[in-house]
Amino acid sequence: MKIIMCIFGLAALAMAGETDLQKILRESNDQFTAQMFSEVVKANPGQNVVLSxxxxxxxxxxxxxxxxxxxxxxxxxxxxxxxxNVTKDVFADLNRGVRAVKGVDLKMASKIYVAKGLELNDDFAAVSRDVFGSEVQNVDFVKSVEAAGAINKWVEDQTNNRIKNLVDPDALDETTRSVLVNAIYFKGSWKDKFVKERTMDRDFHVSKDKTIKVPTMIGKKDVRYADVPELDAKMIEMSYEGDQASMIIILPNQVDGITALEQKLKDPKALSRAEERLYNTEVEIYLPKFKIETTTDLKEVLSNMNIKKLFTPGAARLENLLKTKESLYVDAAIQKAFIEVNEEGAEAAAANAFKITTYSFHFVPKVEINKPFFFSLKYNRNSMFSGVCVQP
Structure with missing residues (x-):
């Protein structure tokens, strides 16, 4: 019998004073993000990508x-x-931390939809409630249009209407037993906003042979900056209000350097090592406005990351999920992700569905982001969103 899981994501944050549980989560996320980023960009060569x-x-x-x-x-x-036990402690700590964030709009929500007439296993229901903060609702998956509509409405509500039509009614039927949905939403304003009147069309080099004009934000900002020779790139980190959120941008030195950068970022420690080079300084920044939406087949991506049994009938063994003797497995998984960056700041959301079943008095570095670049939104030293912008 089938299960569906849905996830939404959004965000950027960076905090000091890392605890043991936060360190475990960061190392887990660094490894998982590097692997998933590599698989998603490989599946979307030469395209804009955002993932969570x-x-x-x-x-x-x-x-x-x-x-x-x-x-x-x-x-x-x-x-x-x-x-x-560590799994429970890590995610319980994460949910507590998100609730305490200040200065930005950051929300996490979780919901489990269960087929009419079935119940969650008692222990799993308690963990889902106490650790993950999950709501539970019974639905009639046979009425697939109504069930998908209810799920998609919840998704829209959690992501400020940024993620729509996550679940296709055709994916639901009498064999669907559960849909797991997790949502993360972030909206933050730059600590030092760009002045809209200074935004102008400037050249963006999509490739050595293709240049386009794109709306580009301009300003001198106090940010964290670094030259990163091992990545053959420059790097900046810009804060959002509240100083708990930030966006990192890595700009290859070469117009056609994004593919080589993507390869280097396969190393889970590459990004954190580069961040160690960052220092505070004033930088003249030219940053294109951009908006990216990506749909990812998570079943394929996760299978390529050696998560295979979850999607295999008879091997998934989700025996602690529902009060049923049926053999359950995840039949499909999908993620929809969105990010928009403008003069005010950034808004991002993601949803996944798993079907179970210059010079002044001192030198001012100049970072003109005029070619394909990598970006990452951070929370508590965790990359919550990442991607590449090939053509704004």
């Missing part, structure tokens, strides 16, 4: 706690978490 690997972690954590045997162990290996 971070928003996939909670539902996979839930499914790990719902599974047994080799399927359970495979999920924990993918999450780089040692056992169930």
């Amino acid at each position: 690997a971070f928003s996939v972690l909670p539902p996979l954590g839930q499914l790990a706690l719902a599974s047994v045997g080799e399927s359970h162990d495979e999920l924990l290996r993918a999450l780089a978490l040692p056992n169930d």
Whole structure:
């Protein structure tokens, strides 16, 4: 019997004073994000991409706690978490931290839709409520249009109407037993906003042979900056109001350097090593406005990341999920992600569905982001959204 999981994501934040649980989550997320980023850009060569690997972690954590045997162990290996107790502690701590964030609009929400007449396993229901903050609702999946409509309405409400039509009614039928949905939404204003009147069309070099004009924001900003020789790139980090949120942009030195940069970012530690080079300084920034939407087949991506048993009938062994003797597995998984960056700041959202079933008195560096670049939104040293902008 089938299960569906849905996830939404959004965000950017950076905080000091890392605890043991935060360190475990960061290392888990660094590894998972590097792998997922590599798979998603490989599936979308030469295209704009945004993804939220971070928003996939909670539902996979839930499914790990719902599974047994080799399927359970495979999920924990993918999450780089040692056992169930640590898994519970890490995600409970994450939810507490998100609720305490100030200065930006950051929300996480989780909901489990269960087929009419079925119930969650008591222990799993308690963990889902207490650790992941999940709501639970029974729906009639046979009435697929109504069920999909209810799920999609909840998704829209959690993502400020940025993610629409996540679940296709045709994906639901009498064999669907559950849909797991996790949503993360972020909206933040730049600590030092760009002046709209200074925005102008400037050249953006999509490739050595193609140049286009794009609306470009301009301003001298106090940011964190670094030259990163090992990435053959420049890097800036710009804060949002509240100083708990930031956006990192990595700009290759070469017009055609984005592919080489993507390859280097396969290393889970590459981004954190580069961040160690950042220092505070005034920088003259030319940043194009951009908006990106990406739909990702998570079943294919996760399978390429060695999460296979979850999608295999008879091998998923989601025995702790529902009060049923039926053999359950995840039949499909999809993520929809969105990000928009403008003079005011950034707004981002992601949704995943798993069907179970210059010079002044001193030198001012200049960063003219006029060719394909990498971006990352950070929360508590975690990359919650990442992607590449090839053509704004």
